[in-house]
Amino acid sequence: MSAAPLPDTAAARYAGSRVRRVEDARLLTGAGTFVDDVTRPGMLHASFVRSPHPRARIARVDTAAALALPGVHAVFTADDLNGDVVEAWYTGTGSMVPDTPRPPLAAGEARFAGDIVALVVAGSRYLAEDAAELVDVGYEPLPAVADYAAARTAEALVHEGYAANLAGELAGAPAETIADAYTSAAHVVSETIWEQAQGAVPLETRGLVAEWSRGSRELTVWAGTQAPHEVRMFAARLLGIPEHSVRVITRDVGGGFGQKVVPMREDICVLLAARKLPAAVKWIEDRRENLMAAGTARHEHGTARLAFGADGTLRAASLDHVQDVGAYPTPWPVGTGAATPMIFPGPYRVSAGTFTHASVFSNTPGRVAYRGPWAFETLAREVTLDIAARRMGIDPAELRRRNLLRRDEMPYSSPTGMPYDHMDPLETLEQALAVLDYDAFRAEQAAARSRGRYLGVGISCYAEPTTPAFGVYATEGATIRIEPSGKVNVYVAGGSTGNSLETTAVQLAADALGADIADVHTIQGDTAVTPFGAGTGGSRSGSMIAGAVGVTAAELRDKLTKLAAHKLEASEADIELARSRAAVKGDPEAGVSFAELADIAYFQPYALPPGMSPGLEASARYAATGMGLWACATHVCTCEVDSMTGKVTLLRYVVGEDCGHMINPAVVEGQIAGGVVQGIGGALLEELAYDADGNPVATTFMDYLLPTATEVPLIEYAHVETAPGPEPGGYKGVGEGGAIGAPPAVVNAVADALAPFGVTITRLPLSPAVVAGLIDEAGGSQ
Amino acid sequence: MKPAPFEYHAPDSAKEAVDLLAELGDGAKVIAGGQSLVPVLALRLAVFEHLIDIRRITALRGIEERGSSVWIGAGTTEAEIGHSDRVARHVPLLSRATPLIGHFQIRNRGTIGGSLAHADAAAEYPAVALALDATVEALSPRGQRTIPAAEFFTGIWATALAPDELLTGVSFPAAVNIPGGRQGFAIEEFARRPGDFAVAGAAVAAGLDPGGQVSASGIALFGLGPVALRAAAAEAGVLGRSVREIDPADVGRAAVADLDAVPSDLHGSAGYRKKLGAAMVARAWEKAVKEAASG
Secondary structure, eight states: OOOOOOOOSTTOOSTTSOOOOTTHHHHHTTOOOOGGGOOOTTOEEEEEEEOSSSSEEEEEEEOHHHHHSTTEEEEEEHHHHGGGOSOOOOTTTOSSSOOOOOOSSOOSEEOSTTOEEEEEEESSHHHHHHHHHHOEEEEEEOOOOOOGGGGGGOSSOSSTTOGGGEEEEEEOSOGGGGHHHHHTOSEEEEEEEEEOOBOOOOSSOOEEEEEEETTTTEEEEEEOOSOHHHHHHHHHHHHTOOGGGEEEEOOOOSOOTTTTSSOOHHHHHHHHHHTTSSSOEEEEOOHHHHHHHSOBBOOEEEEEEEEEOTTOOEEEEEEEEEEEEESSOBSOHHHHHHHHHHSTTTTBOOOBOOEEEEEEEOSSSOBBOOSSTTTHHHHHHHHHHHHHHHHHTOOHHHHHHHHBOOGGGOSEEOTTOOEEOSOOHHHHHHHHHHHHTHHHHHHHHHHHHHTTOEEEEEEEEEEEEESOOSGGGSEEEEEEEEOTTSOEEEEEOOOOSSSOHHHHHHHHHHHHHTOOGGGEEEEESBTTTSOOOOOSOTTOHHHHHHHHHHHHHHHHHHHHHHHHHHHHTOOGGGEEEETTEEEETTEEEEEEEHHHHHHHHHHOGGGSOTTOOSSOEEEEEEEOOTTOEEEEEEEEEEEEEOTTTOOEEEEEEEEEEEOBBOSOHHHHHHHHHHHHHHHHHHHHTOOOOBOTTSOBSOOSTTTSOOOOTTTOOOEEEEEOOSSOOSSSTTBOOOSSHHHHHHHHHHHHHHHHHTGGGTOOOOBSOOOHHHHHHHHHHTTSOO | OOOOOOEEEOOSSHHHHHHHHHHHGGGEEEESSOTTHHHHHHTTSSOOSEEEEOTTOGGGOOEEEETTEEEEETTOBHHHHHHOHHHHHHOHHHHHHGGGSSOHHHHHHOBHHHHHHHTOTTOHHHHHHHHTTOEEEEEETTEEEEEEHHHHEEETTEESOOTTOEEEEEEEEOGGGSTTSEEEEEEEEEOSSTTSOOSEEEEEEEEEOTTSBEEEEEEEEESSSSSOEEOHHHHHHHTTSBGGGOOHHHHHHHHHHTOOOOOOBTTBOHHHHHHHHHHHHHHHHHHHHHHHHHO
């Protein structure tokens, strides 16, 4: 989509328009700088020795043959590295929670197929892999906890000290306290919904380069991360060195989606090893490692219990939720896991509801964050809602229309205590249905069925907490410096993984200062020069950068205005900033460029107004208010199912999204589209499958199937801006929603297509074999 | 995902390549486009001390009409075959199979010799070679020999090639020479996504005599066993019958009825694959006889 030209007026705003991405010139010409593009003098390369067993005692690790290979510098085992850990807690989790075990290298026991047992460092990656094969590990296989759903009664324990393989449990009010809502209901619909394990699968795998400077005792890390400052703080604590001795540099990152939100065990090993090596060490995860060991997500199930009045009015919504956290969840999984059933009541008017949550270990890699980590709540609720609609004989669009919250009902507190405000769920449904032309589709569907073709439509609605306003996420800083040339440099923490944070910062700063966008540049991702910020996560970057740039630019704007008024001998109230100039209102000829003002500020201090400090630079922090910003959306998808092969073909996909005002509609649509595609993958294709013994089955892209352009229809958007956020700028988060809404929209569309067969769908993914099996089980004909 | 060390050889002639194979023994492997072998090496699923790259051997490339056959050099890329008018005219089944192989980047490097010698059970070219009764040419220090396609594929990733034999080319009977006068060809496969290996597929060559009786039938299955297979019972079941009496669904059912080693994996159980295979045979049969009837 091409950028719309901006109107050539003094008051033109960049925010809200499709400004072209400033990142694209380098990224689209293959000239980005990713971790693997970093080369250091004498750089060494790391490779891990990984357990082939889902669970095994490690009787011995013999490194002699590997060390004897020419070109091998070191082979580290748990004995060499694990004792060096000073502190290993994540800032977002804090040091006080009962965090789950996360040893750098497996010590004594390997806990999943792919667990890291030794770290080899050599002159090249080829040599490192040759040497890794020569490390002789004595494994004694043990029975594994392969299936998390059976883990609580399994004899084997993933971690000693965690009885029944429970990592943690949390629950809301006891079910008895809301029993009335169920016993008095006209309809109660209860279904257990199962989601399969998936991976974030960023285009760029994990990786880092770590260089220890022996003389200055400083560590420099080039990291593929969503949060450079978190890597810095974590590394300082890990090694027990002052934070100012660690510099983290991140330029381009090819996707994170949660997988790169905090340093993981491999990163920890490389950071620990760097201090013992004479040169920088690089570790680049390969694709097999990424699929085997970079963590799993979405592996969970839950029993949804919905109660309705006779007219379909939702009376109660509860979820009993169990999630697989694997062997080494990262970060602590219980708090975010419990958020899943707490958000379950969703964007609906419902007065009763409660929840339980259990996080359960298994001998698989470990749960990691993945775009909308709580997304299962939407899957469980929306799929059960459609099942309920069919049972009650109410059209699924109508059932939602009767129960979705309206803008004028805000603020609204969900039965699990979610403090909704500033959102318009019903409007997202109406706009999405209008774009689709729902009634026309129903007519088309009926006509197709009469010809033996199975078309379906699926709807999914959700309310999404964005821009969390607590802890590490509570504030975001910016430094803006107008250089002596008059050009503007915006320094923010960054952590862009492709999500356009450079464009966002430039666009917002240009507006806030009245600068021409071509004069604005941004520096991000280098902890040595940027203010602290928590990076990309929680759908926060857009709104928090808007806040940080806003408060910082306001200070500079004030200074520019005062300086221009002094120079032009005009009143401050008459000064207008636009197109990198300060001009007097009504007299555009009377003006002064930012370059001229900068020249005064830096080189002619005698010409400054009395009392004004020289220079044109400001630093400030924005503090998020309230509990966060609620976005919401409705996804509507149509599909055709081949009843013989079971293949699902998606026909149309419409998203009605309420993310408040949009900084850049092209970026918003890019975020939605990327998430939707991941959600489609989760519904139809992707599965990090394990066999009954706990061995991974999908370790290459031949078996882990990602959606491509041929599986994804054109995505259509209805932007709902009727409930902007309270501040800043009315922006709300939009990073995760696409991935949250898509799986149930697709599942519901398939279920609707198969309604003539009497099929009920409660398990993902809907591979052709699964769909064909469902039709067979249902009798194979209408 | 870096291969173990190997020595790289790039001979200029087929004879030189065969001599190297004989000299280096089991530690040597022929590489052409590398589209299957390189991932195997990178994942260290197999280790070879020597790779013999045959891409410099110009005599192994080309598409030629030789009598009533079309000869294709082993080193000819799938892209070249897909773009060849000669192949489209005389071996249309091969033309139609080519776009189903992977993605264009893969077809730009992958070769027909590599596809046949690798003998993946789910690959398209082995099934085409079976359905058309192609002849494979092999060179060894003992000289040249030919192997009928029906005898070439022997097991999982296994062929009739001796360790010191190099596949040099393959001959397909030109379409006009299939007995019966009117022929039709079709290939159908079901894959999770375009470009993926087939979950199940079928290649069909059908000949009809002027009276509409089936005078020739080649039905090959892929993705449905350890190797590509001929569906002999289904072929026999249609021979000599009037095409109008044949229900394509019956041909499909007959083609998969006796299969006993159908793979079962993440993408489908053996039962699902058989059902799909029957449907692919039925669809391909229907298309092939329709073409023959209109030819």
